[in-house]
Amino acid sequence: MRNALIGGTLVAIAAGVIGYFVVVRGTAFAAHALAHIGLPGATGAVLLGLPVTLGLAVFCVGGAIVIGALGRRAGDREVATGTVLAFAVGLGLYFSSQATRSSSTMTNVLFGNLLAISPQELVVFAAFLVGVVAVVCAVFRPLLFASVDERVARSRRVPVRALSVLFMVLLGLVVTMSVQVVGTLLLFALVVTPAATAIMLTPRPGRAIALALVLNLLSVWAGLVVATMFSLPPSFCIVTIACTIWLVVRLTGRSRQVQL
Amino acid sequence: MIGPNGSGKTTLLEVLLGLLPVASGTVRILGQLPGETDAIAYVPQDYTAAAGSALRARDMVALGLTGTSWGFRRTTAAQWKRIEDTMRAVDAFEVIDQRLATLSGGQRQRVAIAQALVSEPKLLLLDEPLANLDLRNQREVISLLDRLNSTLGVTIIMVAHDLNPLLRVLDGAVYLLDGHAHYDTLNGVVDDALLTHLYGTPLHVVRTVQGDLFVRGE
DSSP, X not given: OXXXXXXXXHHHHHHHHHXXXXXXXXXXXXXXXXXXXXXXXXXXXXXXXXXXXXXXXXXXXXXXXXXXXXXXXXXXXHHHHHHHHHHXXXXXXHHHHXXXXXXXXXXXXXXXXXXXXXXXXXXXXXXXXXXXXXXHHHHHHHHHHHHHOHHHHHHTTOOHHHXXXXXXXXXHHHHHHHHHHHHHHHTHHHHTHHHHHHHHHOOOHHHHHHHHHHHHHHHHHHHHHHHHHHTOOHHHHHHHHHHHHHHHHHHHHHHHHTTO | OBOOTTSSHHXXXXXXXXXXXXXXXXXXXXXXXXXXXXXXXXEOTTGGGTTTTXXXXXXXXXXXXXXXXXXXXOOOHHHHHHXXXXXXXXXXXXXXXXXXXXXXXXXXXXXXXXXXXXXXXXXXXXXXXXXXXXXXXXXXXXHHHHHHHHHTOOEEEEEBSOSGGGTTTOSEEEEEETTEEEEEEHHHHSOHHHHHHHHTSOEEEEEOTXXXXXXXXX
């Protein structure tokens, strides 16, 4: 439980920071795509007797570099990306079927299992988090500029293409972490939903990131507590809380947006 | 910069900005190679449409000033002052704290122009700044650009489809004809034969006794 709490906290912070840019850049589908590309990495790693996190990271970051190099909107080329995803998930299933302790890994990757997080993974996640936060701080303004419009940013000599690849690599790392918490199928609710909620609540970039982070922490912590109290799957509780907050903010949003 | 659809106006603009390499020859702009000067600002067509509801007008303009600086730092009070002054200069100060998505087309165009201006460029390039604006907003944006040109001394090059709204402020025009760029003063450009050839449809220049000038089709 202690590991779950620490791991959940690390992931919540990383997902909150990167989620803001995912929403502003309009690459929500790319985040979704990376989670699915990670599946064969995870099940393949199990098949080869390697750590799941390693397999996930290699596939997510690899996929991220490809999507990033193709340009910002590549993740939203729906048919091509959807086809690649379907194949990736199929491949994940195949690897899983070849491995002996397959079904539990498969379920863990698809839906996450915060309670199965190991101390070694915590160390890796902490390193990922420090890396992600440090890089985002360093490139914050040019990344935001490039996210708003690539042409204008390029004309001002912002290295848009390099930033695009860099951002996708960061996203790949965050996806690797987040899959552990909520799984590939529910990842959207941790990486995209709280950031979208935060942006509905405030248009100020710094505040939106801080708020996304707080909402993520709230979802993960409260989710863990509720899951323990009622013996429910933690992923389900975390996702339910994040989505409920989003829904409430969205439904009550119109009236508030005017004064903010 | 005028010419029919597909004649290469936007392409030429992208070359000037260093966004596209030239196949042959060299381009110099303000004495430097494209993409090597900080003195050029660019407003693409439908610029702020993509930014959606995430940012306020203020943040959008701030990017023109601080969007190229690395490292994590807050926008200083002096920078905010400059951003606010620029929003006043484009007559959009009243929407400075609104989200971009809540602004009208004319207001967004002003915000986009403010973002370009805040870096104090010598040359402002605009791609179809009048597209999707109603007549009143077209007139106001043109007056604004004219004023910026005369008070701040910024040279303005804009890509335009329709000459008429611009005739009273133009000094001259670059026109792309048969694969070549030409430049002429306003009087040279508003010529029946040239415009008819350029647009591939019969056009007449009409001068009224009051001194008004406009171009019309048959």
